[in-house]
Amino acid sequence: xxxxxxxxxxxxxxxxxxxxxxxxxxxxxxxxxxxxxxxxxxxxxxxxxxxxxxxxxxxxxxxxxxxxxxxxxxxxxxxxxxxxxxxxxxxxxxxxx
Numbered sequence: 046x047x048x049x050x051x052x053x054x055x056x057x058x059x060x061x062x063x064x065x066x067x068x069x070x071x072x073x074x075x076x077x078x079x080x081x082x083x084x085x086x087x088x089x090x091x092x093x094x095x096x097x098x099x100x101x102x103x104x105x106x107x108x109x110x111x112x113x114x115x116x117x118x119x120x121x122x123x124x125x126x127x128x129x130x131x132x133x134x135x136x137x138x139x140x141x142x
Contacts, residue, residue: 064089068116077108085109085126092120099127 065087072082085098094113100106110124 064118068094068113071116072109072112075112077105078112089118092118093123094119094121095123095125097125099129101128101130103128 068087068089069082069085072078072085075082081100084100085096088095088097094116096109096113100109106124106126106128109126110122113119113122
């Protein structure tokens with residue numbers, strides 16, 4: 046007997062894409078991220094939102110997470126946003142010296 050799923054893979058991809066667009070629009074309207082929302086990539090799986098990109102301060106990284114935690118359907122956030130600062134403090138991954 047075949048298993049039944051609520052959504053086909055293409056419907057699931059479309060709903061994830063739609064969700065990512067809503068998140069992008071939300072950030073586009075936020076005063077701290079207006080004009081910067083395109084700097085982020087979003088991946089949504091069930092109740093987990095993965096965010097990647099970069100910001101110039103840890104403050105903005107925290108504001109970003111605070112804004113996204115109120116999005117319907119998001120229970121968990123994996124904030125992989127890097128802080129890149131011209132003042133020497135950063136969180137960039139993978140740098141070896």
